[in-house]
Amino acid sequence: MTASAPLARRLGTADAVVVGLSAMLGAGVFSAYAPAAASAGSLLLVALAIAAFVAFCNAVASAQLAAAYPSSGGTYLFGREVLGPWWGFVAGWGFVIGKTASCAAMAMTFAYYLFPDTSVLQRLSAAVAVVTLTALNLRGITRTAVAAKVLVPITVLVLVFFVVLVGTRESVVPNAALASAGPYGVLQAAGLLFFAFAGYARIATLSEEVRRPEMIGRAILIAFAVGVTLYAVIGVVSVKVLGSSLAAADAPLMSAVDAVGASWAGPIVRCGAVAASLGALLALIAGVSRTMLAMARERDLPSPFARVDERHQVPAAAQIAVGVVVVLLVLLADLRGAIGFSSFGVLTYYFVTNASAFRQPCKQRRWPRAFNILGMAGCAVLVATLPWQAVALGALVLAGGVLGRAALRRP
Numbered sequence: 001m002t003a004s005a006p007l008a009r010r011l012g013t014a015d016a017v018v019v020g021l022s023a024m025l026g027a028g029v030f031s032a033y034a035p036a037a038a039s040a041g042s043l044l045l046v047a048l049a050i051a052a053f054v055a056f057c058n059a060v061a062s063a064q065l066a067a068a069y070p071s072s073g074g075t076y077l078f079g080r081e082v083l084g085p086w087w088g089f090v091a092g093w094g095f096v097i098g099k100t101a102s103c104a105a106m107a108m109t110f111a112y113y114l115f116p117d118t119s120v121l122q123r124l125s126a127a128v129a130v131v132t133l134t135a136l137n138l139r140g141i142t143r144t145a146v147a148a149k150v151l152v153p154i155t156v157l158v159l160v161f162f163v164v165l166v167g168t169r170e171s172v173v174p175n176a177a178l179a180s181a182g183p184y185g186v187l188q189a190a191g192l193l194f195f196a197f198a199g200y201a202r203i204a205t206l207s208e209e210v211r212r213p214e215m216i217g218r219a220i221l222i223a224f225a226v227g228v229t230l231y232a233v234i235g236v237v238s239v240k241v242l243g244s245s246l247a248a249a250d251a252p253l254m255s256a257v258d259a260v261g262a263s264w265a266g267p268i269v270r271c272g273a274v275a276a277s278l279g280a281l282l283a284l285i286a287g288v289s290r291t292m293l294a295m296a297r298e299r300d301l302p303s304p305f306a307r308v309d310e311r312h313q314v315p316a317a318a319q320i321a322v323g324v325v326v327v328l329l330v331l332l333a334d335l336r337g338a339i340g341f342s343s344f345g346v347l348t349y350y351f352v353t354n355a356s357a358f359r360q361p362c363k364q365r366r367w368p369r370a371f372n373i374l375g376m377a378g379c380a381v382l383v384a385t386l387p388w389q390a391v392a393l394g395a396l397v398l399a400g401g402v403l404g405r406a407a408l409r410r411p
Contacts (some may be wrong), residue, residue, distance in 0.1 A: 002027065008406060015149075016216065016219040016223075017219045017222050017223050018152050020220065020223030020224075020227075021152050021223045021226060021227060022151055022152050022221065022276075022279035022280055022282065022283045023195070024197065024198075024223060024227035024280075025155045025156070025159070025230065025276050025279065025280065025306065026252040026350075028254055029074040029196070029253070029276060030109050030113065030158065030232060030251070030252070030272075030273040030276055030277060031105060031108075031109040031112075031192075031236055031335060031339070032193055032195055032196045032253040032339060033234075033235060033246060034246060034248065034249045034250065035176060035189075035192050035335075035336045035340075036048075036190075036192045036193045037189070037239075037247040037337060037381020038084075038185045038248075039083070039181065039185045039186075039188040039189040039192065040178075040180060040181050040188070040189030040190075041179045041180050041181035041185065041186050041247075042177060042178040042181070043180070043181055043185075043186045043189075044178065044189060044235065044239055044246075045232075045235055045236065045239065046186055047186045047187070047189035047193055047237050048190075048193055048231065048232065049191040049368030050186070050190040050195060050378075050382075051191070051193040051194045051196070052197060052231070052232070053374075053378070054190070054194060054196060054350075054375060054379065054382060055197035055198065055224065055228070056062050056228075056371075056376035057100060057354065057371045057372070057374050057375030057378060058198075058223065058350040058353055058354065058375050058379070059069045059220055059221060059369065060114065060221070060357075060367045061223045061350075061353045061354045061356070061357035061368075061372055061375055062074070062220055062353055062357075063216065063217030063218075063220040063221055063366070064217065064357050064364065064365065064366045064367055065078040065082075065215045065221065065353065065356055065357055065360070066078075066216040066273070066358065067131045067216060067364075067366070068096040068112060068360065068364045069081055070216060071238055073087075074091075074092075074095065074287075074290075074291060074294075074349075075092070075093030075095065075349055075350070075352050075353040075356065076088050076091050076095065076291050076295055077294055078296050078352075078353065078356040078357075079091040079092070079315065079352045079353075079355075080298065080359060081356075082356040082359045083355060083356055083359060084348065085141075085298070085300075087352055087355070087356070088298075088300075088352075088403070089295070089300050089401070089405050090143075090302065090348065090350075090352060090398070091348070091349045091352035091356075092294065092295045092353075093295075093300075093343045093398060093401040093402075093405075094138065094285060094290050094344075094346065094347075094348035094349040094398060095288070095291050095345065095346065095349040096288055096291055096292060096295070096339070096345075097341075097345040097394070097397050097398070097401070098342045098343070098344065098346040098348070098349060098394075099284055099287060099288045099291075099345070099346065100288055100322060100325055100326060100329070100335070101338045101339075101341040101342035101345065102195065102198075102280075102282045102284050102342040102346070103130065103281055103288065103322065103326040103329075103331065104126075104329035104333055104338045105195070105335055105338040105339050105342060106277045106278075106280045106281040106284060107126035107127070107129050107130050107281055107326065107329055107330045108122070108126050108279070108334075108335045108338065109273065109277045110125070110126060110129050110273070110274055110278055110281070110332075111123070111125045111126040111129070111334065112250050112251050112279035112335070113251055113269075113270045113277070114270070115231060116250070116251055116254065121124050123221070123330060123331050126303065126329060126330035126331075127327045127330055129277075129278060129281065130281065130285075130323055130327050130330060131158050131323060131327065132324070133278065133281050133285060133287055134283045134319055134323030134352060136282065136300065136317050137282065137285050137286050137316075138309070138314060138316055138319055138320075140257075144333055144396070150228075151275045151276070151278060151279035151282070152279055154271070154275040155272050155275045155276040155279060156230070157271060157272070158271060158272025158275070158276075159230055159234060159272060159275075161265075161268060161272075162237070162253055162256070162257070162265075162345070163233050163234060163237055163267055164392050165257065165260070165262055165265055166228055166237050166241055166256050166257060166260050166262070167233075167236075167237045167240070167243055169241070169260040169261070169262070170241075170260070170262055171240075171241040171243070171244075171259045172259065172260060172261040175241075175242060175243030175244055175245050175259070175361060176243055176244040177243050177244065178239065178243060178244050178246065178247070179244065182242075183213055185320060187245050187381060187382060187385040188385045188386060188387065189222070189341075189345065190382055190385075191343050191382035191383065191385055192339055192340060192343055192386070194343050194346070194347060194382055195339050195343045196228065196231060196348065197224070197228065197231070198346045198350070199212070201394070205273075207277065215361040216270070217366070225333075226332050237256065238252055238253070238256055241256050241259045241260055242255055242256055242259055242292055242321075245259070250335075253269050253272075253315050254266055254269055254270065254273075256303070257258045257269055285319060285323065285326075286319075287334070288318075288322045289314070289315045289318035289319040289321075289322055290315065290317070292305045292315065292318035292321070292322070293305060293306060293308070293315035293318050297319070298411075299408060299409060300405055300408070300410075303409070305316045305318040305321065307319050311409050314363035323334070334341045336387075339394075340386055340387045340389065341390050341393055341394055343382070343383075343386055344383060344386055344390050344393075344394030344395075345394060345398075346364075346393075346400065347379045347382055347383045347386075348379075348383065349378040350375065350379050351375075351376055351380060351383075352381065353375070354371075354372045354373075354375035354376040355372070355376055357371035357372045357375075358373065358376070383391075392394065
């Protein structure tokens with residue numbers, strides 16, 4: 001392996017859109033609605049709208065910055081270039097810890113749908129999935145994009161099938177309506193649902209590998225629009241048929257097909273969940289490792305993570321490190337905790353994204369600064385209303401990273 005070698009520009013615009021969608025469609029459709037419903041109750045769809053708006057502000061900021069700085073690292077790079085090294089580090093470290101937790105959440109979602117009744121098999125199958133997809137990512141970014149092109153169409157077809165099947169039927173299982181919740185519960189749910197919308201960041205972190213960097217902004221917005229539309233429709237359908245039972249459903253879409261008396265469709269939904277979760281996990285591992293590569297190049301992480309495999313032109317050491325940590329998480333953590341912790345890290349990342357976009361000069365601007373102000377405010381509010389355990393652990397790990405950077409950069 002060589003240190004700090006450039007990555008090959010092998011991805012087209014369509015490839016970038018598919019990688020972003022693969023991260024978005026697995027991140028929340030099959031897992032995030034239940035913990036969000038437990039917090040927001042009958043106002044779940046209001047929470048979804050808030051999360052989507054904050055995510056839109058972040059998406060336009062990411063698109064604007066990626067067009068100006070088309071290199072690996074996403075907001076880690078943007079923060080360094082626009083605001084300074086420490087801002088970049090906070091964004092990069094927030095992304096690494098948040099998205100590593102997202103990897104664990106996706107592996108656990110895959111396992112819940114594959115083995116719904118056996119906890120031991122769930123843990124083991126999640127670990128096997130992480131090892132397998134880490135190995136696939138080590139084969140090169142084009143392999144990642146090809147796999148995403150297979151998994152994303154399967155996911156979309158299954159989701160459309162689910163909407164048509166469940167949305168046109170009434171529940172045959174008596175379910176009470178979701179209870180009402182106050183503003184705090186709605187905002188907490190929005191923070192948990194935000195976990196579902198952040199997949200488009202994968203496009204920005206892969207900027208160094210896109211053949212036409214000027215198209216990155218368009219790819220981000222296309223992926224975001226498709227993802228949000230699917231999330232909204234499935235959220236409406238899930239609330240309609242599950243009611244209060246949605247809050248306790250480990251596998252909400254499976255519960256929904258059972259609720260309308262269509263248990264025969266369970267294997268089809270399970271297939272879509274498996275494809276979506278694996279597609280998201282594949283894209284997440286790639287995105288986290290690229291941010292680690294960018295940080296190691298600047299001595300913000302240990303230098304071995306800056307090494308690029310000469311044959312496959314991927315940050316192999318960083319990808320292996322991500323895989324090892326995620327395996328440990330899936331063996332030890334729980335899904336709700338992983339989602340909350342992920343949201344803390346990713347909202348921190350996007351706060352810096354919006355701050356960086358706000359400071360861009362006029363010649364680089366494509367959207368009004370008002371979106372950046374709303375994005376910063378939204379990220380701050382959603383972080384503050386996450387479950388306190390996620391906030392406490394996230395703040396602790398973030399502080400540990402800051403101290404680690406200070407130690408690494410001592411003369």
